[in-house]
Amino acid sequence: MKWISLIPVVGVGVLLLFAAQDFPEWGDPQSPASQSPVASHFINNTGVDTEVPNMVTAVLADYRGFDTMFETVVVFIAGIAVLAILKGSGGRRRGTRRAYEVEAEPDIIVTHTVRLMVPVIQIFAFYVLAHGHVSPGGGFQGGVVMGASFILVALAWDLDHALVRMSLPRCMAIAAAGIIIYAGIGFLSMFLGGEFLDYAELEKVLPVSREMARYHAMLGVEIGVGFTVTSIMFALYANLSTEGRLKGGL
Amino acid sequence: MFEDGAIINELLIERLNYIIYVVLLLIGLHAMISKQNLIKKLIGMSIFQTAIILFYVSIAVKDNATIPIYKTEHDPHGDAAKAAVLDLNRSGEETKAFYAPVMLKPEETQQYSNPLPHVLMLTAIVVGVATLGLALALCLRIQQGYGTVEEDELLVKIERSDARYSQSPLAKAKNRRRTQSRNTRKPRTSVKSTKSIGKSAKPLESRDSTKTKKTTSKSNLSQPKKKPASTSRKPRSSSSKVEGSKPTTPKAPAKKASEKTRAPKKKGAE
Numbered sequence: 115m116k117w118i119s120l121i122p123v124v125g126v127g128v129l130l131l132f133a134a135q136d137f138p139e140w141g142d143p144q145s146p147a148s149q150s151p152v153a154s155h156f157i158n159n160t161g162v163d164t165e166v167p168n169m170v171t172a173v174l175a176d177y178r179g180f181d182t183m184f185e186t187v188v189v190f191i192a193g194i195a196v197l198a199i200l201k202g203s204g205g206r207r208r209g210t211r212r213a214y215e216v217e218a219e220p221d222i223i224v225t226h227t228v229r230l231m232v233p234v235i236q237i238f239a240f241y242v243l244a245h246g247h248v249s250p251g252g253g254f255q256g257g258v259v260m261g262a263s264f265i266l267v268a269l270a271w272d273l274d275h276a277l278v279r280m281s282l283p284r285c286m287a288i289a290a291a292g293i294i295i296y297a298g299i300g301f302l303s304m305f306l307g308g309e310f311l312d313y314a315e316l317e318k319v320l321p322v323s324r325e326m327a328r329y330h331a332m333l334g335v336e337i338g339v340g341f342t343v344t345s346i347m348f349a350l351y352a353n354l355s356t357e358g359r360l361k362g363g364l
Numbered sequence: 365m366f367e368d369g370a371i372i373n374e375l376l377i378e379r380l381n382y383i384i385y386v387v388l389l390l391i392g393l394h395a396m397i398s399k400q401n402l403i404k405k406l407i408g409m410s411i412f413q414t415a416i417i418l419f420y421v422s423i424a425v426k427d428n429a430t431i432p433i434y435k436t437e438h439d440p441h442g443d444a445a446k447a448a449v450l451d452l453n454r455s456g457e458e459t460k461a462f463y464a465p466v467m468l469k470p471e472e473t474q475q476y477s478n479p480l481p482h483v484l485m486l487t488a489i490v491v492g493v494a495t496l497g498l499a500l501a502l503c504l505r506i507q508q509g510y511g512t513v514e515e516d517e518l519l520v521k522i523e524r525s526d527a528r529y530s531q532s533p534l535a536k537a538k539n540r541r542r543t544q545s546r547n548t549r550k551p552r553t554s555v556k557s558t559k560s561i562g563k564s565a566k567p568l569e570s571r572d573s574t575k576t577k578k579t580t581s582k583s584n585l586s587q588p589k590k591k592p593a594s595t596s597r598k599p600r601s602s603s604s605k606v607e608g609s610k611p612t613t614p615k616a617p618a619k620k621a622s623e624k625t626r627a628p629k630k631k632g633a634e
Contacts, residue, residue: 123390123394126389127386135379142426143429143474148478158468158473161440168433168434174487185490192494192497200501248439346494357504
């Protein structure tokens with residue numbers, strides 16, 4: 115009876131293609147997405163307000179800072195939920211190994227390559243995070259690259275090797291610290307007389323102008339996001355690859 | 365058909381991005397609706413998500429415009445600003461005014477594409493990863509609990525386990541009331557299903573012992589629970605034997621022993 119599902123699918127497809135005729139053409143400078151006052155406001159004011167060359171970062175961390183904060187909270191909650199779902203379910207582990215599980219030494223070529231690559235990857239992650247103001251990048255991207263480096267360690271050796279460096283309680287502490295950094299910057303700017311996440315008020319504690327205070331507060335916020343994303347990415351991998359047992363794994 | 369302004373011409377040449385996004389979206393939608401495997405449904409969801417991301421990013425494309433990062437001449441901290449400052453230093457004038465970036469002119473605004481779709485999709489990707497991880501965890505848990513991620517098999521198993529353990533106290537009370545009323549009317553019901561075993565056991569008890577209500581209800585509860593469990597466990601254990609599981613009791617010691625034997629091995633390997 116699978117063909118029945120084709121009826122709504124084809125219906126939706128015809129509707130969407132019919133609607134696509136009214137959409138703007140590819141790269142049309144007069145399209146609503148390019149001509150909206152919001153777009154020109156962001157393009158005009160980002161440099162004046164925040165002195166951040168990368169408008170995406172400025173919109174993400176400053177103009178839409180509230181949204182991004184709860185975005186980070188969503189990532190954090192997803193990590194906690196995965197932990198809660200899979201925690202303790204590893205009790206179903208039997209004594210016998212499954213067919214796909216083999217006791218194998220880590221491959222010497224792989225481990226040596228990874229040993230060389232991981233520091234580079236982590237430095238690149240810091241670069242992506244810190245350079246997100248002037249080039250493509252930011253907290254989410256840097257955090258994912260950083261988390262990938264830990265996952266690479268877990269893949270090349272085994273999960274225990276990675277857990278020694280980044281145990282799960284530490285993961286959760288770092289993730290929570292990231293959100294605390296983000297919210298802390300928001301509350302700090304509130305206590306200094308502005309609104310929540312109104313970074314410009316941080317000029318009272320930073321020796322810079324109002325614009326540069328926003329610039330630097332954005333960096334702090336991105337670092338918080340990077341903390342959370344790094345640890346949650348690794349926690350997701352560690353839990354999903356071992357069904358919550360945190361032992362063995364891939 | 366292919367003259368100027370025809371639908372196909374328009375769609376294929378000027379609006380190809382919409383066709384790709386519609387096709388991707390339909391693939392994802394079809395997978396989500398028709399596939400029985402939960403993992404395949406998740407793959408469909410991811411493809412659907414990709415289609416939406418492609419849609420947003422493609423409508424943000426602007427001819428003769430660059431990515432939403434200031435070019436060097438507009439960069440508040442770029443080479444152009446620095447050069448201006450250096451020039452002024454040489455001439456000995458006030459330098460501070462040039463640190464502040466100036467508002468772009470309208471024709472300069474046209475050189476940049478809209479940053480907002482990129483921001484929205486950045487957050488959408490991150491949330492997509494988080495939800496995908498959560499969904500995979502749920503699938504893992506379902507697989508552990510029921511031994512399958514196929515939807516049709518899953519529904520059968522859930523129905524069976526629901527019949528075995530009537531969980532909610534409300535449903536339990538309802539069942540009891542129904543069985544009582546039926547038993548007062550017809551004491552001897554034919555034994556057919558696992559449910560009716562428990563029901564038929566009840567009137568015997570109540571006739572034998574004219575005790576207080578509490579004890580009868582207790583025995584009622586305990587007996588129907590035990591009997592169906594012992595009878596209906598058979599199909600489950602036989603089906604789960606395929607996956608290599610054993611009954612619950614020998615599990616714990618075997619697991620402990622395996623852990624003990626495994627622990628020194630790992631230390632040696634390290």
